[in-house]
Amino acid sequence: MxxxxxxxxxxxxxxxxxxxxxxxxxxxxxxxxxxxxxxxxxxxxxxxxxxxxxxxxxxxxxxxxxxxxxxxxxxxxxVPDTPGAQRQREVIERNFELIDQKREENVIEALQNAKKVLFFAVGETSYVAHNFAYIFNAVDQKTQFVTYENQIIYEINHDHNLVIFCISQSGETHQVLRVAEAAKAGGQQLISLTGLHHNSLAMLADMALYSYSPHRTWQGYNFTDKTPLFIVMNALFDDYFAAIV
The missing domain is CATH 1.10.10.10 (Winged helix-like DNA-binding domain superfamily/Winged helix DNA-binding domain)
Structure with a gap:
């Protein structure tokens, strides 16, 4: 646990x-x-x-x-040091412990009330953000993944009633923090999804979601599992879908 x-x-x-x-x-x-x-x-x-x-x-x-x-x-x-099914099971179980119904309801309300929802992430985490921007947009036609930080900052500064959804496991990614700071300065709502630790992105966010995934590297490669991000986002999407369809 x-x-x-x-x-x-x-x-x-x-x-x-x-x-x-x-x-x-x-x-x-x-x-x-x-x-x-x-x-x-x-x-x-x-x-x-x-x-x-x-x-x-x-x-x-x-x-x-x-x-x-x-x-x-x-x-x-x-969690167990030995990779495999037992390790995966414990990581997954811990992520289900993190899903908070009241916080999900707050996030869903913000998403529903927004004129537009913009997802942003960089590196490998961008695949997670892009995937969920796509499926959220399938049901609300107002969600998109923005590839470039300057592009999303332009939208932040020239539009209103946006929700900016930033995903970063470390919560310290420079490009993501720049977007988050622009969202706060522009009076836009900021939702974050980060790893389960104190971090700069979560501190900036109006609503902070967390996932549990032990940091793993080998010879300079980051092997941190992205599955927990999908668990948290899938739970959020299911409730969002139920709320608006």
């Missing part, structure tokens, strides 16, 4: 100040919290026990016991 910290990052958009303070305390006292009762943690963080329970549910835990077990599980952050 994904770690406590990864769950926090994935749920960041819906956390309030009280919940962020509880998380800060947990991060500072992980070992102690992993053996506390819910009442003791509530007392230590000056909240009612039901506030702890609500936080657990926002992080997609069944309850406080599940959260404590996650804090003790040092193996949760890794």
């Amino acid at each position: 994904i770690t406590f910290s990864q769950r926090v990052l994935n749920a960041q958009y819906k956390l309030n100040e009280t919940e962020e303070a509880i998380i800060e305390y947990i991060n500072a006292h992980r070992e102690a919290v992993s053996h506390m009762t819910i009442s003791k943690l509530a007392e230590a963080t000056f909240v009612a026990p039901n506030a702890i329970t609500r936080l657990c549910h926002k992080l997609n835990y069944d309850g406080f016991v599940a959260l404590k077990l996650a804090l003790r599980d040092t193996k949760a952050s890794s």
Whole structure:
């Protein structure tokens, strides 16, 4: 399963100040919290026990016991070193854990209300963006993949009510960040899909989607699996299709 910290990052958009303070305390006292009762943690963080329970549910835990077990599980952050079916299965399962219905609804509403939706990515990730721009356009006739950053920046600066959908596993790709910054400066809505880690693109985005795919390189080649991007985007497309057809 994904770690406590990864769950926090994935749920960041819906956390309030009280919940962020509880998380800060947990991060500072992980070992102690992993053996506390819910009442003791509530007392230590000056909240009612039901506030702890609500936080657990926002992080997609069944309850406080599940959260404590996650804090003790040092193996949760890794997947099997041996490539093959078991490794793929665990990566895929973690991506399904990241799919958040409320966030999907927010993204779908933005896509529906936009005059035009422009996808942008570079390198191998551009195949993912191009594929989904094509199938989204098949049902809404307003979505397209833009190949060149100067072209999409021109549209950002000369049109209105756009959704700019940027995909980058690292979240640090220079060309993608340039487009994202232009979208923010131009008052356009920005949606990002990145790897599950803190990154510049997700921080810029109005709505940040995440996928889990361990970074893999060999002799200078990037072998990071793109399948998780397809999982997240397929789930989003299915719900979008159901909403508009």
